[in-house]
Amino acid sequence: MTAIKRFSSRDPDFETRLEALLAFENAQDESVDRAVAEIIADVRARGDAAVVDYTNRFDGVKAASIADLELPKDVLESALAGLSSVEREALEMAATRVRIYHERQPLQSWQYEEADGTVLGQRVTPLDRVGLYVPGGKASYPSSVLMNAIPAKVAGVGELIMVVPTPRGERNPLVLAAAALAGVDRVFCIGGAQAIGALAYGTQTVPKVDKIVGPGNAYVAAAKRRVFGVVGIDMVAGPSEILVICDGNTDPKWVAMDLFSQAEHDELAQAILLCPDAAYIERVAQAIERLLPAMPRHKVIRPALENRGALIKVKDLEEACSIANRIAPEHLELSVLDAEHWAQKIKHAGAIFIGPYTSESLGDYCAGPNHVLPTSGSARFSSPLGVYDFQKRSSLIRVSRSASQTLGKIAATLAQGEGLPAHARSAEYRIEKY
Template sequence: MSERLKITKLSSAQADFDRQLDALLAWDSVSDSAVNQVVEQVLVRVRDEGDAALVDYSNRFDRRDVASMAELEIGPERLQQALDNIGEAEREALRRAAERIRDYHEHQRQDSWHYEEADGTRLGQQVRPMDRVGIYVPGGKASYPSSVLMNALPASVAGVAEIIMVVPAPGGELNELVLAAAALAGVDRVFTLGGAQAVAALAYGTETVPRVDKIVGPGNIYVATAKRAVFGQVGIDMIAGPSEILVVCDGQTDPDWVAMDLFSQAEHDEDAQAILVTPDSGYIDRIKASIERLLPTMERADIIRRSLERRAALIQVQDLAQAVELINRIAPEHLELSVADPEALLPKIRHAGAIFMGRYTAEALGDYCAGPNHVLPTSGTARFSSPLGVYDFQKRSSVIQFSARGASELGRVASTLARGEGLTAHACSAEYRIQADESSNS
């Protein structure tokens, strides 16, 4: 008989609850000095040596045996071949998911706008897509065609001219669903590169890999550290930590459903975090029983077990009002409101990456085909960050056009403020446009 699972159980009534919760939530995915040193070396070498460094790192880190970058690029014909050759059910699932993701993100598209004041002054904003972006798709422990769709389709909807994808291929193994998703999402070029070297290639460009304007997509600690290091050279979406789920339940949802929802994030990796919050102490015991019974049936049971024992928690609160306070404190990546009236709680929730409403809305649907993006802020960053979207691939320019009358009138305001700051040239520049008789200007 296997050893019983040890999951942290907490109560908001405990004297040391705050301290224990803070310890449970603590996470810094890019603080390891050894990792930083390796990443810095990789970035410098790829920047200085280009393709040669990429070939060498691919052979060393990904167990490849290639002589040139030509062997690390996958052409469009190969992508289309993957889409054509996968099973009909898989192809239809990818198409249905892509359709829903594209439709949702079409609603996010922002257009240029302007307005005109009474004196003819025109103010506005010009919205334009980025020229070229890079998407990092994880490989290794698992392959994620859903990540291809979630990263590439918003860029496509935004109107990005060229989408470059990098994906690790350890031992040269390629995932056909990932390639098929790239074909379906309109990815322009694909390189089988991973790790910090892939981030460096996208940030600096090499003889073969074009430099991009922004890098999006999750990866391991080396990828996250590299993205942080190149920020400023290029844009990035976020520094992604381990996957998280917070389920708030009133005790009336089938405990097997909730246990499996917790598993759905725990199976990502050992650092993933799954938390249940409920006012029903008896429900915690029922969830624990479901977890014990269902865990042995999971293919990734060992990963789930380690994740649950290291970072999971079953938390009892006084009521749902206190549960909402905990939600806003934790700011979870994924939040399930598995309660009778989720609409009553929604207006009170200030911090969450994605909110799944009601007992039937499994977070797993959001990972694949609901429509909203599954690239979400983690580690409490939902306090100031948002899901990946079309707006991440658009940039905005302010448009300002003064009439003669407007320039004369506002010139006096600018002059006063500029002289107050001691910036005489600013003041004079504005004053040159001031007319003696403003009423004669139009």
């Protein structure tokens, strides 16, 4: 039996149990942080040589120089050409849908002119160079390449540098094919903290970037934290999460498998069902027991469900939406009738999957919206990765001669109030004396 937690919103200890379920210790492992600090410092000091040394040591390769670790463009194109027709079509369709969705996002520059001739506005410009970290070896995700690279290219990023570890020389052709489709400019077969350090500070060969995006292990996450400020980062994501709100009208095995779809990521992933129908919750529990043994990743799914999973009975769908807003999950499925109505009740979620036919997995791969989403409740104040993450905004201010007379007096008054006389004098110098 899977010991997935079951409780009700009417239980006297509901608040305590919910808080315990959602609690996740995201503190850094001190040993990981120390190791990462040493690696990044070494990469910063020795550049290419350090990157090669760590890559040979950790990935079991025998590179003589970093030139041995950079893949020519024709290798990417060959990987794309070598895919089966089914794989290539799926990858191309996913890329097309992701591109079309993100092409609707770009923020435009704007400005307006006031009556006195003052012009105010905002200029939107792309980042010059972005680094994309892609996990390698067994945990290879071509979908992550598409989701990170395509919005960067749509934003107009000048150069996109991908780093991907290739343990024992193992290359994933789907990852390389995705890089070719997405328009990645350069690919280095390096990973871990050394790859993050190389991107953040630059080496003799690896260019310094302005921002680093993409998922990684604990060492990669710690490295991204450490270099933040030197470069931008997308986020330091926590374990994957899914919250399903169901009214009891969906096939229970669909819901069970949707819970599995996130639980199979790792043992710390979270999978929760909110439902007002106790009998239906029991049917989902039975479906979990029936389907789990046949899942190839059952040894990961089971502890995830037992540790951070729950089947929760709620009073009604109104209460379910209220609880969902408190949780602010990464993925929220509304597997209910009149799903559009209930979607209007949701304020906090990374992505909202509306209706029983909208499985979370479609969002992961091919629906179009980005699958890089805020976790650990950060959907309360964060957004999915998008074109806007690869652009920056500069304010535009052009004050006319006449406007400098009125604005100068306002600025001078406020500057004097703040005890900054040079600010005040700077404005006053432009005020004409009559």
